[in-house]
Amino acid sequence: MKAILLDFDGVVIRSMEDHYEGWRRALEEYGIEMSPEELYVLEGAGLEELAVQFTRKYNLPAEEKFNILQKKRLYYDQIKKLEYYPHLIELLDWIREKNLKSGLVTGGDRERVVEALENFGLQDRFDVIITADDVFQTKPSPEPYLKAAKAIEVEPGECVAIENAPLGILSARNAGMRCIAVATTLSPMYLKAADVVADNLEEVLKSLKKMY
Structure with a gap:
């Protein structure tokens, strides 16, 4: 193990509830009710892809994806709260102490992620x-995980990904990486494809220490 690659939303920062509320309010304007799980299982796909999927799922005109996305961003900016998860700093300190590489691999846009960091x-x-x-x-x-591994010059098999959603787990596994899932937004039943499922970042760190 030479590198730890973390997802951002739902792993580093507690933001998925706010993302859901943004999407919920945007879709509510079209008379659509969406449950949190409907969003959480698609997390990692990227905002534009999510807008496309929602217009298809709810039989909205394709061009409405732009309006939905704009509304979602507006609502999210109004309600977002910046808070990182407990034990994150402890985890990052351990990564540094062991001289491991670290990275973020997210479906979010760069401007928002960098601003939060x-x-x-x-x-x-x-x-x-x-x-x-x-x-x-x-x-x-x-692609996202492979690009991260290439950038830090570490073989994918030497990387461990920390994820909280099925699409992220699949992305990491398809890249040839081990994956620890943390059940911050979805129950463990959705995360079975991961090598390990943890309840929080404290348990993630314990699992990493065993792998190390």
Whole structure:
């Protein structure tokens, strides 16, 4: 094990509830009710891809994806709360202590991710940041994780991904990486494809220590 690659939303920051509320309010304007699970199982696909999927799922005109996405971003900006998960700093400190490479691999856009990291003072804690802006295909494609591994010059098999959603787990596994899932947004039944399922980042760190 030479590198730890973390998803952002739902792993580093507690943001998925706010993302859901943004999507919920946007779709509510079309008379659509969406459950949290409907969003959480698709997490990692990227905002534009999510807008496309929702217009198809709810039989909306294809061109409405732009309006839905704009509304979602507006609502999210109004309600977002910046908070990182307990034990994150402990995890990042351990990664540094062991001289492991670290990275973020997210379906979010770069501007939002970098802004959040700067607010937390964590912008220098990652050797690479791969966002939806940096790839042709978002999760579940292996491209984001493969690009991160290449950037830090570590073989995929030497990387461990930390994920919280099925598409992210699939992306990491398709890239040839081991994966620890953390059940922050979905129950363990959705995360069975991971090598290990943890309840929180404290348990993630315990699992990493065993792997190391």
